[in-house]
Amino acid sequence: MDPAVLRDDMVEGLEYGLDEPLDPEVSWAMRTVPRHEFLDEAPYENRPTEAYGTRVLAPKTAAQFVDALAADEGDDVLVVGAGIGYTVAVIAEIVGDRHVHAVDIDRRVVSAARSNLESAGYGDALVDRRDGAEGLPEYAPYDRILLEAAVVRPPTALLDQLAPEGTIVFPRGMGSQQIVVGERDRSAPDGYRILEEYGLVQLGPLLAKGERHTGPARNRTVREDAEFQSQGYFARSGWEYDWVDWEDQL
Template sequence: MEPAVLRDDMVASLEHETKGFVRSEPVSLALRTVPRHEFVPIDADQGAYSDQSFDHRGTRILAPSTVARLLEALDVDEDDSVLIVGAGVGYTAAVLAEMVGDRNVHAVDITRRIVYEARQNLDAAGYGGVFVDCRDGADGLPEYAPFDRILVEAAAIDPPRALVEQLVPEGRLVIPLGGGNQRLVAVERSATGAAETAERFGSVAFTPLLVDGEQSDSLERNRTAREDREFAERHAQTRRGWEHEWIDWDGYG
């Protein structure tokens, strides 16, 4: 079956009144346009357009319904400047690029080989204008701030202060908050710069935001527990510098 037909079927299912994950026309159109099979490392007929998530090289490829929930919560306007924390395979960035233009989408990830793959996938799918860089997501991307919208595809106890500060006044940050019981929350920056919860969108289950120095496939990946003494001691014992060779990024500007 043609990928375009599979995409239409996927979105129609997500729009169905019993699910209601897709509620707005911009999200619907973008999901119908982006070739998901360019980002999911399986054949289209074998599940690239099924509503399921996949583990891939230490990261999680989100199910289409989860992507739809995140984008509906983010509520972007045309030409908004957007930052995604957690580049993954680049699929969410591509869908946002359809909505706001690829030059307005920025993504960061703490794991270099994931950044490399996201760049490759976005280029192959026609979204080469999306900026993807290797960063600690909690620090954001200050040189490109402020952003109208920030989407965090990892969980934290509280919204990282740096991300809130990189929002425009009344800008929106969407992030899973909590430890064992996570809730998807939209936080807006007030005129005074404070973070104020604007909306809640139900329960979710995301991996924790990584600590600087960790890789997505390391044993320890829980930012929410980084102040725990036992965690710190175990982390010090198991990590001895970088476990992977650094990639020369000069050719990937």
């Protein structure tokens, strides 16, 4: 079947499930972005899935986030949690490729997102490997920040990277979370105040420094060494050498 027809069906199904129409720009963007360039298996079904070792948002969840983001053409946007790159592409369709910046902690995911975005025609969107709690200060300030991981409150570094009238969208809470839109407010106890509240979602947590002492190790070498070892990967000199940019070293 024609992918354009599948995208139309997907969006109409999402709007039916949400019991209200999406913002026209969001609807148009989701009808335009070729999701099959990001996901091989059932790309237009409204369900979460797994790819590249990460959880992929269901289209409905992506639509809720982008709708809450309320970005306009030319807005500078930071996406924390690039995933496979689909949400990044939908936002890029609205604001323009060069206005979208995204970060993810997983090297494999970053590589996949870059490749997917290039294949889908959004290769000018920037995707970098960073700790999401630290954001991407080099390109700040941002008019909009989207955090695709659950937090009790947004990290201070992200709030500091907002433009004066900028807003941050994030799933608040643990377990089942509520999508909220906030803005920086230095007089508030947590440094921000809530502007709007949207529907419920269920995402994994963002592990910020010192926030969850019982969580996975913050040291990425320790954590990723263990993950690679469990997969049967072995290199005498250490797996991390696979990621050295040798052109810069020579």
